[in-house]
Amino acid sequence: TALIIIIAAVWFVVQSISATKLPNKFLPLVSIVVGIVISFAYAYLSSKNIQLEQDLFFGLFAGFSASGLDDTLTKSVSGLINNFVGALVSKANDGSDATSSTNSSTTNTTSVK
Incomplete structure (x- = not known):
């Protein structure tokens, strides 16, 4: 639990920096x-009680973890949002293309008659 607390604290401090x-x-x-x-x-x-090697290792691990956590969260969340929005836009464009092609074929048929 100590390492989780340290990682969270590092992440919050680095976010503010x-x-x-x-x-x-x-x-x-x-x-x-x-x-x-x-x-x-x-x-x-x-x-x-400071144990130099252990605390140094925990600090390095927490620093790397907080940095990786930030990169992972920002890239994953933004990637999910971009994919979701892209799918919605694609569906909207597909629906408008189908409507316009239906309208144009109706118009062409009417003009031929």
């Missing part, structure tokens, strides 16, 4: 640094 003018290419690095800092702070505040 991403609202600034910092270029997006630096956000993964910021995520890792924030993960390490939050991991050490969590270890110190929860048990007053």
Whole structure:
């Protein structure tokens, strides 16, 4: 549970930092640094015992996880929305094409008679 708390905290902090003018290419690095800092702070505040290797690993893992989580969520959600909207637009265009071809064939038949 500690790792989940750290990942969530890192994600929230990085999201707030991403609202600034910092270029997006630096956000993964910021995520890792924030993960390490939050991991050490969590270890110190929860048990007053910092285990350097473990907390460093947790911080790195949390930073990478938060960065990957953000990329996955934004790309997956936007991809789903784009596919859904694209399907709706495609159906709407197919319906209007069928209506216009029906109208044109009716018009052509009437003019031939």
